[in-house]
Structures are given as C-alpha cells and as structure tokens.
Amino acid sequence: MRLADFISDPKSIELIERTREYAKHFFEREGTHGFSHVERVFNLCMHIGREESADLEVLALAALLHDVARPLESAGKVEDHAAEGARIARHFLRSIGYPKEKVEAVAHAIEAHRFSRGPEPETLEAKILSDADKLDAIGAIGIARVFMYSGEHGRSIEDSLAHFEEKILKLKDLMYTQTAKRLAEERHRFTVEFIERIRREIEGEI
Structure with missing residues (x-):
C-alpha cells in the first residue's frame, strides 16, 4: 500500500x-x-x-x-x-x-x-481503529492468527474452534462503521465456512 x-x-x-x-x-x-x-x-x-x-x-x-x-x-x-x-x-x-x-x-x-x-470509542477515528483491529481477527488472517496463537500456547484444534465460537464469530456484530460492517460480513462468511469444513474433517467425513 x-x-x-x-x-x-x-x-x-x-x-x-x-x-x-x-x-x-x-x-x-x-x-x-x-x-x-x-x-x-x-x-x-x-x-x-x-x-x-x-x-x-x-x-x-x-x-x-x-x-x-x-x-x-x-x-x-x-x-x-x-x-x-x-x-x-x-x-x-x-x-x-x-x-x-x-x-x-x-x-x-x-x-x-x-x-x-x-x-467506548467516541470519535470516528477511534471507532475505525477498533473496527480495523477486530477485522484483523476475522477471515483468512483471523484463522491464521488463531492457530498461530494455539501453536504458541499448546492449544488443541478443538480448543481453537471453541475460541472461534466464544469470540471470533461475535465480532461481526460489534463493528461501528458501515464500511467495516460490509467487510466483516465477507470475512465472517469465510470463517464460518472454514469452521464447518474443519469440523467435517475432524469427524472423518469423506
């Protein structure tokens, strides 16, 4: 950039x-x-x-x-x-x-x-920074970061998936700006698809 x-x-x-x-x-x-x-x-x-x-x-x-x-x-x-x-x-x-x-x-x-x-963020700039920080936890980058953290701390795949449910999947609804809300929708959808796929693979589905 x-x-x-x-x-x-x-x-x-x-x-x-x-x-x-x-x-x-x-x-x-x-x-x-x-x-x-x-x-x-x-x-x-x-x-x-x-x-x-x-x-x-x-x-x-x-x-x-x-x-x-x-x-x-x-x-x-x-x-x-x-x-x-x-x-x-x-x-x-x-x-x-x-x-x-x-x-x-x-x-x-x-x-x-x-x-x-x-x-709480009171200015537009504060809201955008909060949104950007949350967006970096969703989508492909967000998935990579969760498993990086898991590797650093010896956390299992199941524990990682629990973290998605407890935190990551809630971030989409916490955005302040319209631009971030739009970006979050796409990243959230990708994250949900990944979780569904990895759960199927854990179950051994062919």
Missing part, C-alpha cells in the same frame, strides 16, 4: 513514517500481535478511513501506536496495553511537537480500541 495514495501532504507522510519507525522498536519478535498485525490494522484504517472521511493523519498515528505496549502486557509488566499504549503515544507525540488536541485524539483512539473493555 502506498501511503501517498491516501495522504498527499509530505509533512504528514514524514510524520507517519517517523512514527512507524518509532513503533517498530517495541516489537522484538513476530506473533499474533507482532508488527505485521500493526501494519495490517494500519492498512485497514487507511482504506476504511478514506471511505468514512476520517482524519487520516490521526488515524494513521493511532494505528501504528495502538499495540506498542502489547509486548509489555504479554510479559506481565503492565495490566492494560491500551492504557499504557496511550501514555506512550502521548509522550512520543508531545516530544516531537504534535498539536495537543491531535495528541489527545490519537491517545483516545488507542485507549478505546479494545472491544473487551472500555472506554
């Missing part, structure tokens, strides 16, 4: 690329919440944000920084990666002179991106 296809201001592009490099250093390894996840969420945010007429600069920065504290949470060093990520984002963006009101817009989107706990 070419950022210039979405944002034309060279200063904005430079800021976003600087933020991308800053965000990268928080991720020492790949995995279900590695930097590749951040990049996919970023790409989704740009596409959805353009359709929904969002502030693409705020959205881009929030997407790149939304999971910077995820490795800290995984290591047990912080309790809530969204709250800690917002703190880190505030510190970084203030240090480079980003306007205060936009810093807070980015921080709010990061704080509100988790669907499983508050606060």
